[in-house]
Amino acid sequence: GAGVSQTPSNKVTEKGKYVELRCDPISGHTALYWYRQSLGQGPEFLIYFQGTGAADDSGLPNDRFFAVRPEGSVSTLKIQRTERGDSAVYLCASSLGRGLFNNEQFFGPGTRLTVL
């Protein structure tokens, strides 16, 4: 079946611009996660949605970053006034839920964001 998809696969923008990154989770998965990964590092948690609400947004680095999931399915990560330090691969993952036996996370291929 279809896995997690992310669009665009690559995004190049200029410093100061606004960008939106989209994530389509696996159908029926109530939990959705955003991570970002810098070169040579492991992914770093940003935010976690359970349904439509952000259950944990403690990983968002500052108020330029915002994410929504209005209908409990597709999510959009929004970055305002982009900075060169925002350049990274942004990964989305989804899982069935928080339960002990259904919380394997399935990752998408990521969106590579480059801020010039």
Add this chain to the structure above:
Amino acid sequence: DAKTTQPNSMESNEEEPVHLPCNHSTISGTDYIHWYRQLPSQGPEYVIHGLTSNVNNRMASLAIAEDRKSSTLILHRATLRDAAVYYCILRDVYETSGSRLTFGEGTQLTVNP
């Protein structure tokens, strides 16, 4: 959060077993041990997880020390496709923060033909 320690890199030959170690001396009683791997230019993928007992699945085996302060991911016969970064991660699924995966730098596994 309890931390994990892994070697930066390991090498193996194709068709041979690989033992990837992970130390987690501050693990708590409700922390599950999870392993994910990340192939080049892909998102991470789940490998295996366990709490106390050793676990086997089609991808790998997980051996957990009796005191739970360390674990070993075992690939029984390495293939070239197993070349990846392997992450050992602790998750307390009773805590909201346990929903996230906290990645370290992982172990870069190289498989030689």
